[in-house]
Amino acid sequence: MEKNTRTEHDLLGDREVPNNVYWGVHTLRAVENYAISGQPIGAIPALIRALALVKQAAAKTNRKLGLLDPQRAEAIEAACVDIQHGRLHDQFVVDVIQGGAGTSTNMNANEVIANLALEKLGWPKGHYSALHPLNDVNMSQSTNDVYPTALKLALVFAIDSLLEAMEGLRAAFAAKAEEFSDVLKIGRTQLQDAVPMTLGQEFSTYAVMMHEDIDRLREAIALIREVNLGATAIGTGINTDIRYAKLATETLSELSGVALVPAHNLIEATQDTGAFVQLSGVLKRVACKLSKVCNDLRLLSSGPQAGFNEINLPERAAGSSIMPGKVNPVIPEVVNQIAFEVIGNDMTITMASEAGQLQLNAFEPIIAHSLFKSIEHLTAGCRTLTDNCVTGITANRDMLAERVRVSAGLATALNPHIGYENATWAAREALRTGRSVAELVLERGLMAQDMLDTVLRADVLTAPRAV
Template identity: 70%
Template sequence: MIQTNVRIEHDLLGEREIPNDAYWGIHTLRALENYPITGKTIGSYPDLVHALAHIKKASAEANLQLGLLSKEKTNYITKACDRILAGEFHTEFVVDVIQGGAGTSTNMNANEVITNIALEIAGHSKGDYRYLHPLNDVNMSQSTNDVYPSSIKLAAVFSIRGLLSALKSLQMSFRKKSEEFKDILKIGRTQLQDAVPMTLGQEFSTYDVMLGEDISRLKEATSLIGEINLGATAIGTGINTDIRYSKIVTEILAKQTGFDLNAAPNLIEATQDTGAFVQLSGVLKRIATKLSKVCNDLRLLSSGPQGGFNEINLPAKAAGSSIMPGKVNPIIPEVVNQIAYEVIGNDITITMAAEAGQLQLNAFEPIIAHSLFKSIEHLTAGCKTLEINCIEGITANRELLESRVKTSAGLATALNPYIGYENATLVAKRALAENRSVESIVLELGLLEEKKLKEILRPEILTSPHSL
């Protein structure tokens, strides 16, 4: 027998040669030729591959329960899916993540890979679809239009677990710094102008609280994507499925993954509606926007060291210039700023793609998926590097901060209840004009006794509400 390194497969367009060592087939080959777009394959998103394997496994088991698929075929399909879930064969998911066809090529790629793994397990040759067929068996009771959006949602839930973990860890890092800096007085600012005293710990505690709020919003958004449309098939009418399939497959998938999943009450609506992705992306944009604001603060507070604020020191991570000796830049906040800009851009892409859906299907879910996964992936990485390479190593210039408080005209605000707004304004103007402390001018003008003045200007009085 002549051995060749290719096999012949066919589809509605004709026959093609497929490399014998490839677990994908002719439909995947067409996609490889049609979509040389990003060079980033669906296999580069492990969570998406795992989601597809989970759905194909759950579908096989549901079809077995319904008496539609034999026990033998179900066994081979589930074994193939389990190997993918164990991390094997991800390099066989070769279709570009951005593709036409509303994700059909992704579904075809998954069907073919799972089928050919299963065929080998059963002792048959790859491509010998007489024994197990990628569409008749692995894709039974399914359509791209319910598999693909469900896999995106499931993959998003997988990915968000990592982002939540990174956010919580970063939040704790800010909390530790707020405790470390709780006794360091400084001048707060509004509109980049000196305002009133606060502690550096209070400043860092706001970042802790901000992240906590974002964690709550992300959990809420995640709960919304637990509604899936498996059983909808082509447009949501459930054609070619048993009436019991949607409920059964969703219950099996929820048990497999441990996630709180539920079947959409109206599968026609769920098949065309991408609102959950818009909602989730909006939360990711919120997180990115606030992280970027924090990084702007860190860059400003550490600016200098001689010509800027110089209130805190960010850890030095790299030489800052090829021409200026000794220069060190805030590179970690800068990279997080850039991630934020990307996430904001991804949100616009997702918004436009969701809006462009027509009638019973949105054809642009591939770009939604790509944009969503990039945002989650890069935000997760950004949180980790911000914590490890920046926040953990921040130190405060304590003496400089305290000296600025003592000479700040902003202290005059604390005297309003005791000497009146007009007198306090006079004191502030003289302090600035004469480069003197507020305390010395108040005593010189006889507006308060020294004992009372020192009591008013105690740190705990300056930085929190108290009885007047």
């Protein structure tokens, strides 16, 4: 009977590997060692695509330099293209959280690419004398330049989706700002009544927040584009041709469509994870802003009878198993929770970066896991906030208008005309009696009706004026 396994060998000895899998002995040991998160690297398509691009660029470069024969190089490149198009992602089975600074991820990629290339050459899996995972697929490389380069490239791919989702949310807030531009309301500072503004102005701030964070995220991507490909083990470029680093980076840029920049000092770049910390900090900034906005949406829609009740959020689900008719702000709540996670991920990334020692940071796998989770969840959060909440928000116009009419905060607009002391009296008397500021000022003869009507116009109340 034909064996269901093949024998593979590494420095620790022989192991039996299932015949039907494309990974090999190094991956087998990693699967046994790192049953941590339950999430394989294959669950991050951007990372697998980036790994295949790096390996393809390396094979093309080694062929151009005469280091790898055309037959092997072409088979490796063809295998990499298949993987980029989604083939065999289920064969990338190593846990995303792993020891070894990403070595197991690199080994998993080397073995899958090698065995797929062997099939293309007509050889069975594991026939490494014809094409070897390390000697051929990993030629001129080390985990220590492959893994961070692939990680950075994958982050560029993933951030593109986040930017698209953030732009959609920004546009939704901008549309609401336009829709609510004529809705006058009372602003608040420290949760206390302040001065009038429009609901459109309130929503326009959320659009501006998103726009600013989109810009900050694009700035962070610029740092991510600097790679250490060709550094090999510690940045000295040992076992590479002097032309390799520059040519490999140019080739990878061409293949990926991402303008990558070779690091000026490969030794520094191999140990430095500052770009990941910078990116994580921007993601934390996005999370903080999103959470603040969601806090506002929950406050503004609170009630409906005993809260602010200024806006209505779309009703997405029944809110209680015991209170009939209750509806909760579930979409802002889920985005709040995403923000909490991203802020926690930032601390993980900070500690992992700080813990690097000498010529290498061994903790890039947890940095990668945390960054991809933050980006993935922020992307989904922006999309659900846009589609399931913001686009369906409506304003309680009558209630907002009545609150402005009776607000003691209108007294602030009268300061230049009746003085601070008279304005203070009007505000406090309005609160004490429930009468309007305008009524009290007219009654005492502090202002004429026509002047009062001018001062309390919406356009005067909500913007600077010429003096």
